């Protein structure tokens with residue numbers, strides 16, 4: 036609860052359309068480099084009319100506590116996502132021989 | 148003795164700089180929760196925090212000068228309209244986002260030049276505060292200017308609204324560059340800078356942005372003045388009444 | 403009824419305590435419940451800016467003023483993170499805002515109470531953000547990935563909110579009689595509304611079992627309320643204050659505080675829109691939104707013009 040709001044008994048809840056409408060400023064995905072030497076990482080998203088203001092908004096919204104030294108913004112619509120089904124990734128799960136722990140090497144051999 | 152005063156010329160100069168920032172920071176604070184989008188609300192909050200933050204540092208510094216026994220809070224909350232020495236521009240109220248942006252744009256364009264000059268002040272503390280503030284106001288100017296361009300060159304309606312905001316605040320821009328005896332004294336001591344010298348680069352910068360925004364640079368010859376001597380517009384009194392209400396109603400308490 | 407592979411996968415993920423991610427299959431009811439809950443959570447953060455913004459211009463010191471601005475600004479950020487999380491479910495922020503403006507989605511009733519003294523800035527941070535924290539810590543384990551991640555980010559920022567609030571109250575408690583009276587009056591006004599933030603008793607909470615099963619909700623209303631009471635009552639006493647409940651009692655055996663009866667009529671009245679400031683809060687929000695229309699349109703128009711120019715030169 037707290038910021039959850041209870042339904043009033045007997046009151047009808049709204050119907051939502053489940054369809055992204057294109058009203059308003061487009062959505063951007065925000066990537067922040069936390070410090071030099073690290074990759075930009077996805078931190079969230081925001082709305083802005085264009086790339087320049089998206090960068091400014093990202094600065095004001097996502098780095099207020101010095102969380103970053105560099106920002107990327109990408110239009111959310113430009114992201115092409117993988118199909119996250121099992122068949123897409125599972126073929127990699129049965130190849131233990133790609134991992135160093137698959138091979139038994141006597142300790143006398145030293146660092147390998 | 149009024150403990151909310153400073154006496155040395157340097158302290159009065161520093162308080163003047165602080166007053167500009169406090170009053171603008173307070174105006175911006177009034178606007179929080181009223182911005183056109185959530186993202187812009189966050190941006191306005193940062194602007195306000197930067198201005199109030201630098202005001203506090205400057206007041207704190209001023210309070211250490213001379214034999215004054217004042218504090219940053221006393222200087223903020225216990226002086227009257229006639230004692231505040233901010234420029235008139237920053238005390239102007241806003242009727243909407245266009246005013247917020249025009250005020251910020253004019254002021255930040257001035258302030259970047261000011262901090263740049265003061266960053267090499269002979270007074271090392273003032274130089275340090277200025278160098279740090281320069282980074283903040285550089286971003287303020289970038290943010291405000293990008294809005295001036297978007298509103299000016301957006302829709303017909305936004306163009307007209309932005310032009311109206313630019314026109315109505317224009318008469319408060321000349322005062323930014325007025326020199327007086329205190330400025331002259333600060334130039335001689337090396338601590339301060341002559342604001343008159345900032346006018347040409349300011350005009351160049353402002354004109355370029357207005358051009359990009361397809362807006363017309365106003366030519367209104369009338370320029371208001373008086374802030375530096377405490378001759379304010381009537382707006383400041385109401386702002387102070389609100390801002391100082393707690394300290395005036397409950398004197399001498401810790402919060 | 404035929405069970406689809408997606409449905410099987412969904413239940414396996416829930417059972418394994420794994421997160422559901424935006425592109426996964428999910429039951430319609432799960433999606434609808436989440437959209438409503440996350441949207442209303444976001445609305446609460448955003449409307450919650452108003453009662454505190456009410457004191458920014460009157461804060462008694464420069465430091466308190468800056469702290470309060472930073473805090474209110476964080477709430478805007480929380481709204482933004484949460485709207486983003488809801489948007490991954492297939493609803494736009496504009497649509498959610500419209501539902502709020504039309505009264506079809508609500509926000510937490512706590513923000514319909516007026517802030518009448520400076521002490522309220524302390525009490526809100528301590529009691530209101532405090533209640534939100536208790537709830538949001540539990541929600542960090544919620545089953546929907548984007549919601550859980552928003553909660554992690556928000557929780558990090560919230561502890562500053564509670565601490566700055568309590569520090570305002572500590573200053574009052576160490577102050578003059580007038581300040582202590584201001585403090586006690588504020589606690590008297592906020593105590594019960596804060597307890598109501600946890601919602602109806604579990605026995606009257608129709609949606610809780612389903613939400614618990616889907617692991618959207620991890621802990622029930624009454625469990626969280628008790629956790630909160632136990633942590634908060636001693637903090638009130640530390641301030642030299644009382645909470646306005648003649649039936650308050652400490653059970654030595656269980657180690658829990660028990661409270662008197664909550665006024666549920668007041669609770670439901672406020673939820674239904676008849677709280678002290680329901681209308682003012684929405685009016686303020688709608689006005690800001692309408693006043694900003696020309697700005698949002700201008701930015702969109704400018705972006706299109708730039709795009710067209712770019713395409714012409716290309």
Ligand SMILES: [Fe+2]
Pocket residue numbers: 447476477480556560
């Ligand atoms: Fe929050």
Ligand SMILES: [Fe+2]
Pocket residue numbers: 477531560563
């Ligand atoms: Fe909070």
Ligand SMILES: [Fe+2]
Pocket residue numbers: 447450477530531534
């Ligand atoms: Fe909150």
